[in-house]
Amino acid sequence: MTLKDFMNEAISPWMRENGPDSDIVLSSRIRLARNFADAVFPTVATEEELEEIKAFFKSSYDQQSFDDYQDLEFISIQDLSTIERRVLVEKHLISPLLAKNTQAGATLISSNEQVSVMVNEEDHIRIQLYYPGLQLAKALKKAFAFDDWLETKVNYAFDETKGYLTSCPTNVGTGMRASVMMHLPALALTKQLNRMIPAINQLGLVVRGIYGEGSEALGNLFQISNQITLGKSEEDIISDLQGVVQQLIEHERHARERLMQQSPTKLADRIYRSLGVLEYSRIMESKEAANCLSDVRLGIDLDMIKNISCTILHELMVLTQPGFLQHYAQKALTANERDVLRATLIRERLQLEK
Amino acid sequence: MECQECHKRPATIHLTQVIHGKKMQINVCEECAKLKGYFTYPEEAYTLHNLLTGLFNFDSPKMESGTNNTPIQHRNDLQCPTCELTFSQFKRSGKFGCATCYDAFSSQLDPILRRVHSGNTKHAGKIPKRKGGNLHLKKQMEDYRNQLKTLIEEEAFEQAAKVRDQIKALDAQIREEEAGDDK
Numbered sequence: 001m002t003l004k005d006f007m008n009e010a011i012s013p014w015m016r017e018n019g020p021d022s023d024i025v026l027s028s029r030i031r032l033a034r035n036f037a038d039a040v041f042p043t044v045a046t047e048e049e050l051e052e053i054k055a056f057f058k059s060s061y062d063q064q065s066f067d068d069y070q071d072l073e074f075i076s077i078q079d080l081s082t083i084e085r086r087v088l089v090e091k092h093l094i095s096p097l098l099a100k101n102t103q104a105g106a107t108l109i110s111s112n113e114q115v116s117v118m119v120n121e122e123d124h125i126r127i128q129l130y131y132p133g134l135q136l137a138k139a140l141k142k143a144f145a146f147d148d149w150l151e152t153k154v155n156y157a158f159d160e161t162k163g164y165l166t167s168c169p170t171n172v173g174t175g176m177r178a179s180v181m182m183h184l185p186a187l188a189l190t191k192q193l194n195r196m197i198p199a200i201n202q203l204g205l206v207v208r209g210i211y212g213e214g215s216e217a218l219g220n221l222f223q224i225s226n227q228i229t230l231g232k233s234e235e236d237i238i239s240d241l242q243g244v245v246q247q248l249i250e251h252e253r254h255a256r257e258r259l260m261q262q263s264p265t266k267l268a269d270r271i272y273r274s275l276g277v278l279e280y281s282r283i284m285e286s287k288e289a290a291n292c293l294s295d296v297r298l299g300i301d302l303d304m305i306k307n308i309s310c311t312i313l314h315e316l317m318v319l320t321q322p323g324f325l326q327h328y329a330q331k332a333l334t335a336n337e338r339d340v341l342r343a344t345l346i347r348e349r350l351q352l353e354k
Numbered sequence: 355m356e357c358q359e360c361h362k363r364p365a366t367i368h369l370t371q372v373i374h375g376k377k378m379q380i381n382v383c384e385e386c387a388k389l390k391g392y393f394t395y396p397e398e399a400y401t402l403h404n405l406l407t408g409l410f411n412f413d414s415p416k417m418e419s420g421t422n423n424t425p426i427q428h429r430n431d432l433q434c435p436t437c438e439l440t441f442s443q444f445k446r447s448g449k450f451g452c453a454t455c456y457d458a459f460s461s462q463l464d465p466i467l468r469r470v471h472s473g474n475t476k477h478a479g480k481i482p483k484r485k486g487g488n489l490h491l492k493k494q495m496e497d498y499r500n501q502l503k504t505l506i507e508e509e510a511f512e513q514a515a516k517v518r519d520q521i522k523a524l525d526a527q528i529r530e531e532e533a534g535d536d537k
């Protein structure tokens with residue numbers, strides 16, 4: 001497999017497009033949790049019951065198309081290798097929980113990978129829909145239309161006062177989790193983000209790192225999402241989220257300007273050093289790669305680095321995850337082998353830009 | 355109760371898992387839960403963590419360890435007639451078993467929902483097309499009324515008149531459907 005072919009496989013088509021505010025917002029996602037009214041939830045269901053649901057999805061939706069979402073492909077998790085499962089997780093098309101649920105888990109993925117449906121995760125149905133940049137309202141509209149289309153064949157578990165009924169009480173009501181993936185290097189660098197998080201939490205929104213564990217956010221990539229699903233309409237939830245995201249964008253832009261004014265040489269040094277590391281290293285751990293990629297992306301946004309496409313951060317963050325590296329190598333790799341391959345892939349990817 | 359994996363630390367996480375069609379209770383400490391991958395999905399870990407540390411604070415963990423490891427089956431424990439999940443099981447796992455659970459546990463549910471959803475207990479969003487009946491139309495009506503109010507406040511009277519016509523038409527439609535239901 002050539003690197004170009006591999007990248008074409010690794011990067012979802014929608015990720016290559018730029019959306020509004022895509023210098024800071026990488027993507028917007030809407031996730032809707034739904035269940036069948038007349039089947040017990042996957043949390044207590046037997047394998048046979050879950051198999052029935054899986055079979056229903058295969059017969060009803062495999063190779064079907066709706067709107068922009070063509071040729072939905074039904075994939076049974078148990079037909080995938082461990083590495084293939086991991087690849088779907090790293091592309092954010094399925095959750096780690098579904099990847100582990102090998103017996104009854106399945107997914108439907110549209111050919112442009114903008115929409116995926118997880119079957120038999122914690123709920124029977126979880127619709128996920130992505131848009132590049134900050135486009136929550138558009139994503140919601142599309143997710144609703146897709147939901148309506150699925151619903152023509154399913155009787156959803158719904159209660160007039162409690163809304164869509166879900167396995168976990170944290171999802172009941174709208175069943176919606178709206179989230180925005182943001183690159184916030186200047187706020188992280190100036191340690192302002194940590195101070196903002198409590199205030200954001202107060203508004204019923206959650207901030208967390210996308211890659212890495214605990215409080216550390218690799219690549220300065222953060223996900224902001226709603227926590228409350230009951231008592232507010234989907235439109236109100238996303239408009240609250242949108243408001244906070246817009247404020248974060250302003251703060252981030254302001255912090256970038258300040259950095260440029262106050263310590264331009266220091267900032268340039270950091271960015272070009274990181275570019276050098278990415279271009280010449282032979283061994284690279286994921287943490288180092290993430291930090292350097294974040295710096296280079298900032299350099300691109302600040303017009304310091306030209307001739308490198310701005311999708312490089314998103315692309316290489318996904319491409320250099322353990323599952324993808326092993327998929328590229330077509331075999332299992334040790335951590336050390338992964339670090340060598342990671343460095344090689346990044347170098348080659350940067351060569352493609354020249 | 356001690357952790358069933360390491361037998362050292364106290365079990366702080368209690369999960370119900372279905373393995374080969376059988377419900378299994380899993381009682382582990384936080385470290386072993388992470389190690390064994392009972393929750394590795396950040397989103398899941400977050401909500402579970404929340405549920406397990408505070409939001410569901412009905413039984414204090416101290417009281418539980420003082421009962422000589424025998425789980426008390428409350429005599430008045432609610433049980434779902436459809437999936438047979440008990441309310442105590444729900445409190446431990448934080449997960450419902452089916453749609454009927456919501457009815458079966460309804461008397462105990464609102465305080466939990468209030469804690470999780472900032473005081474809210476009533477759905478205010480989308481309604482399924484199939485089930486909605488004229489709920490749809492009623493929600494649409496509410497939206498129109500809100501629109502009308504805003505338009506009048508903004509003194510956009512031309513548009514307001516249009517919305518008022520839509521309200522009239524919708525009102526007629528609702529009446530017609532309700533009359534149809536009575537037959």
Ligand SMILES: [Zn+2]
Binds near residue numbers: 358359360
């Ligand atoms: Zn343990």
Ligand SMILES: [Zn+2]
Binds near residue numbers: 436453454455456
């Ligand atoms: Zn039940």
